[in-house]
Amino acid sequence: MTSIPHETPGEANPLQALTLDRLRCRTSMKWRTHPADVLPLWVAEMDVPLARPVVRAVTEAVALGDTGYPAGSAYAEALSLFAARRWGWDGLAVERTAIVPDVMLGVVEMLKLVTGPGDAVVVNPPVYPPFFLFVEHMDRRIAEAPLGADGRLDLAVLEETYRRAVSGGGRAAHLLCSPHNPTGTVHTAAELAAVAGLARRYGVRVVADEIHAPLTGPGAEFVPYLAVPGAEDGLSLMSASKGWNLAGLKAALAVAGPAAAADLALLPEEVSHGPSHVGVLAHTAALREGTGWLDALLAGLDDNRRLLRALLAERLPEVVYRPGEATYLAWLDCRALGLGADPAAVFLERGRVALSPGPDFGTGGDGHVRLNLATSAEILTEGVRRMAAAVG
Secondary structure (H helix, E strand, C coil): CCCCCCCCCCCCCHHHCCCHHHHCCCCCHHHHCCCCCCEECCCCCCCCCCCHHHHHHHHHHHHHCCCCCCCCCHHHHHHHHHHHHHHCCCCCCHHHEEEECCHHHHHHHHHHHHCCCCCEEEECCCCCCHHHHHHHHCCCEEEECCCCCCCCCCHHHHHHHHHHHHCCCCCEEEEEECCCCCCCCCCCHHHHHHHHHHHHHHCEEEEEECCCHHHECCCCCCCCHHHCCCCCCCEEEECCHHHHCCCCCCCEEEEECHHHHHHHCCCCHHHHHCCCHHHHHHHHHHHHHCHHHHHHHHHHHHHHHHHHHHHHHHHCCCCEECCCCECCEEEEECHHHCCCCCHHHHHHHHHCEECEEHHHHCCCCCCEEEEECCCCHHHHHHHHHHHHHHHC
């Protein structure tokens, strides 16, 4: 499988398009959770204008009154074409997809298909906090297989966790975050093939959350889980949501491997009523026509990773930062600052900058924060200045 190099369309960096005053006019979670004097660098919303093809698709639909229920396979076809061009993967079969409201609700539905109440769901902490919340709410139990000290999957730990997860005779699933949130790790083809081999050996079903896949940076190669040998019975959730900042336009796709098609066919029909038709149109436009905008964003994110590393080296050299290969999230080890288990609380109280608390990400999260670097260089610089002032 060979990925296609990123385009060079000459679009401007969307991260530099909006001023702080303009961003504060927004009414979404990022900009309304905290008081106005707090600089928000936490939840996964980007400080960007939407790509022009997305704006056009949405405004044309609203002008036409095309705001009914979703229909057809255009979204899946667009994703299949994007996967072939971007990742060199031609195995995304449109007939083995289903539209779902969003990735996390899709995860819940996939886990319902392959596990029952009381069964184990393996996760790799530190990991996206809703993994814990959603799994426990659906009456499954969490089985942790923490990442290694290098921030990568620890296959020996994973195998032991698989073994324990099925030891009581129940079913088990592995909720795989790929690319990984919060570390930005891009799992290699060899790592994913090893996961698939272990899953088959122990009868564990893999459900891959691949929402951050479009945000894989230059020089890294995203490998879809379903593309590796042995993953034929896997299930994946994909979306344009993170790559094009479309969280408020709900739509995602569940994708089944060839041996999981029968499972996906059992998805209740009413699940397809949850996505937004306008959301489907927006996601489809992003995947079909928004790759130039995406490449400009990825270049900007690469610049911001370098900027963040330089700012931390200058102002907070005790903070350990290993730039991720994907996502727009930075996982910062602040333990040397002596701020306790939740440094984000200190940065918020003393520095008036909001970051995501590390403990929320499970084992390995204490003493860490997650910083959203999908913003302008000026805002990122001010964020680090505030962090430094909080401990100065």
